[in-house]
Amino acid sequence: MATGDTREIGTAPDYPAEGREIPRDSRIDASMALLSEGYRFVSNLCDQMGSDVVATRLRLREVVCLRGASAGRLLYGAEGLTRVGAMPSTVLHLLQDKGSVQQLEGEAHRQRKAMFLDICMDEARVKALVEEFRREWRESLTAWEHEDRIVLQQEVAHVLTRAACRWAGVRNEPEDRIADEIFEMIDKAGSIGPRNWLAQMRRSGTEKRLRRLVEQLRGGEVVPDSATALHAIAFHREPDGKLLDPSVAAVELLNVLRPVVAVGRYITFAALALHRETNWRELFRSGNLELAGDFAEEVRRISPFFPFTAAVTTRPIRWEGYEFPADQWLLLDLYGTTHDARNFPDPSRFRAERMLSWSGQDDCFIPQGGGEVALTHRCPGEMITVELMKEAIRLLCCETEYEVPPQDLGVRLNRLPAQPRSGMILKAVRPRAGTEPPLSG
Numbered sequence: 130m131a132t133g134d135t136r137e138i139g140t141a142p143d144y145p146a147e148g149r150e151i152p153r154d155s156r157i158d159a160s161m162a163l164l165s166e167g168y169r170f171v172s173n174l175c176d177q178m179g180s181d182v183v184a185t186r187l188r189l190r191e192v193v194c195l196r197g198a199s200a201g202r203l204l205y206g207a208e209g210l211t212r213v214g215a216m217p218s219t220v221l222h223l224l225q226d227k228g229s230v231q232q233l234e235g236e237a238h239r240q241r242k243a244m245f246l247d248i249c250m251d252e253a254r255v256k257a258l259v260e261e262f263r264r265e266w267r268e269s270l271t272a273w274e275h276e277d278r279i280v281l282q283q284e285v286a287h288v289l290t291r292a293a294c295r296w297a298g299v300r301n302e303p304e305d306r307i308a309d310e311i312f313e314m315i316d317k318a319g320s321i322g323p324r325n326w327l328a329q330m331r332r333s334g335t336e337k338r339l340r341r342l343v344e345q346l347r348g349g350e351v352v353p354d355s356a357t358a359l360h361a362i363a364f365h366r367e368p369d370g371k372l373l374d375p376s377v378a379a380v381e382l383l384n385v386l387r388p389v390v391a392v393g394r395y396i397t398f399a400a401l402a403l404h405r406e407t408n409w410r411e412l413f414r415s416g417n418l419e420l421a422g423d424f425a426e427e428v429r430r431i432s433p434f435f436p437f438t439a440a441v442t443t444r445p446i447r448w449e450g451y452e453f454p455a456d457q458w459l460l461l462d463l464y465g466t467t468h469d470a471r472n473f474p475d476p477s478r479f480r481a482e483r484m485l486s487w488s489g490q491d492d493c494f495i496p497q498g499g500g501e502v503a504l505t506h507r508c509p510g511e512m513i514t515v516e517l518m519k520e521a522i523r524l525l526c527c528e529t530e531y532e533v534p535p536q537d538l539g540v541r542l543n544r545l546p547a548q549p550r551s552g553m554i555l556k557a558v559r560p561r562a563g564t565e566p567p568l569s570g
């Protein structure tokens with residue numbers, strides 16, 4: 130139903146025709162609160178104001194903060210929204226970047242997104258990535274044996290970088306260099322100032338090398354392997370029938386490599402959960418991995434990773450009786466929605482018995498976005514994420530022996546992205562003796 134040129138989104142029969150008032154934060158600007166409260170910022174605001182829709186200002190820009198399933202459906206599904214101009218450039222340049230699928234809408238988005246679905250949601254391709262990960266883990270394990278201790282978060286990033294590069298068809302990359310560059314992109318995305326600029330500078334070097342690789346493949350200088358992400362991206366055609374500009378192809382290749390490496394953060398949180406949830410750890414160590422998927426999903430729900438997502442209206446819209454003018458900035462609380470007691474009773478307790486699943490289309494379980502993956506900005510990498518996490522749980526429990534020495538495992542919720550402070554130190558890491566490793570399905 131349209132009201133003048135305002136588009137009505139969703140069904141809201143009982144709301145007043147003149148529009149519902151959006152509760153307003155009384156502060157002139159809430160940027161300092163965002164810095165100090167981090168992941169809890171939107172939830173704190175919503176709780177204080179007694180509403181899941183609250184207007185405030187960040188860096189003096191008007192923003193409406195939203196929480197909950199219905200707001201999730203708005204940001205993942207409604208027309209009249211764009212991601213362009215929705216994220217600070219310091220975050221955008223280190224993550225999705227300009228020209229990427231996330232910056233597109235409509236037919237252009239659907240066609241580019243189909244390429245990602247082919248790469249990320251094909252079972253055979255995902256299985257091949259998991260096998261690369263397993264091989265790299267086993268190789269690293271022989272090196273870890275000679276170390277007194279390792280920092281899991283850093284080591285697993287290297288393991289995943291090697292696995293992702295080989296799987297994606299990115300050969301001849303000096304492994305340490307690209308691993309460090311990608312790690313910095315993820316680690317510094319939430320920071321501002323020199324550390325962020327340095328990471329952006331290093332990223333432009335990575336992009337340049339990947340662009341050259343795309344050109345070499347197209348020019349026949351590199352032997353093509355049609356099963357790789359490199360091949361799919363290099364020869365993907367846009368709605369106008371043209372190949373992607375090489376620099377956009379490099380950005381999209383990085384949009385496959387970087388998030389695979391980012392899964393290492395969830396793997397670190399999974400190791401932390403295994404350390405704390407000893408019953409689950411013993412069950413998995415016995416070789417019974419049937420519920421490893423449920424465990425991984427609860428790690429995705431409870432661990433802080435992507436705090437919010439954002440969009441901007443491209444025209445006036447009316448949603449649940451609220452009226453948003455064109456160019457309204459909207460911030461959706463992903464972390465708060467997955468930590469809301471109305472959706473997940475006792476939300477700060479780890480309970481793998483919740484039996485969550487990325488494939489279940491639960492509008493409250495949105496750690497990587499929500500809605501119909503092919504048509505919205507929902508992450509296409511959930512299958513990869515969960516399969517890599519399941520394999521990591523199996524490797525940690527069935528193939529690896531280690532001790533967890535005393536360390537600071539606290540997680541600061543005002544550091545973006547969050548991590549256990551120590552990065553999860555493991556001691557006396559060695560292959561687990563006497564077990565024939567069962568392979569997960």
Ligand code: HEM
Pocket residue numbers: 212230231232242245249384385386388389391392393395434435438439463496497498505506507508509510511513514
């Ligand atoms: C570490 C685990 C991951 C997290 C926390 C995560 C989180 C997210 C979130 C929240 C979005 C939605 C952004 C928005 O609303 O605009 C997203 C989009 C996206 N993710 Fe992931 N992701 C992860 C893993 C992956 C993986 C493994 C891949 C691919 C290999 C991937 C590729 C993408 C792409 C291409 C988009 C843009 C989709 C679009 O705009 O249509 N992600 N991710």
